[in-house]
Amino acid sequence: MSGPVSPPDVIEIRGIRGFGRHGVFDHERADGQEFVVDVRLELDTRPAAASDDLADTVNYGVVAEQVHRAIESDPVDLIETLAQRIAELCLADRRVTATAVTIHKPSAPISVPFDDVVLTVQRRAGESS
Template structure:
């Protein structure tokens, strides 16, 4: 299966289990990998047979900057569902949600979740 990558999207949102996360907000980085057959788009040079990268960015932005949730897992599920609903051409999506500055004591680069969701056959 062919893949479309939209990597390193950065947004500011108000997600987390702690009150200060919901009040102050923080950065979230998102990576998407969409699996689909890219041959029709490649052979015709016609976006009708492909997926708009800008559209994927926009729907991800709306979710991350939108209604606050407690868990990164919930954010990932919402993004995955929206991506699959965005285009019937997308057969599966892998979403990585990265929280670079969680309020956890210690030294580390980030915390993250990654999930893959497939279209029901």
């Protein structure tokens, strides 16, 4: 019988900001707005800890740049679609076993006072989208 399974290690990048033109309304596409994204990457960091080599872990600077590009390119109607796109790019690195992507849309077109609209999707490597 094997021992207990260790919980995954986690890298989080919070508050990646970008200007996007996502939304279902014409003014959202024309005017655009700021989106803020948090990503959580689950992986085993022990190989990197042992080698002290960036090549043995996920480069969070590169991930942040990819997320930023995803925010600012190819407008979509729904933040659900944007979140899925970002989750797929996070899982493209085979070392990432699961991800959580949170999209903040603080300027969403809502007619009452509010602080933020937030969507979080959670995906595991090997799951169908």
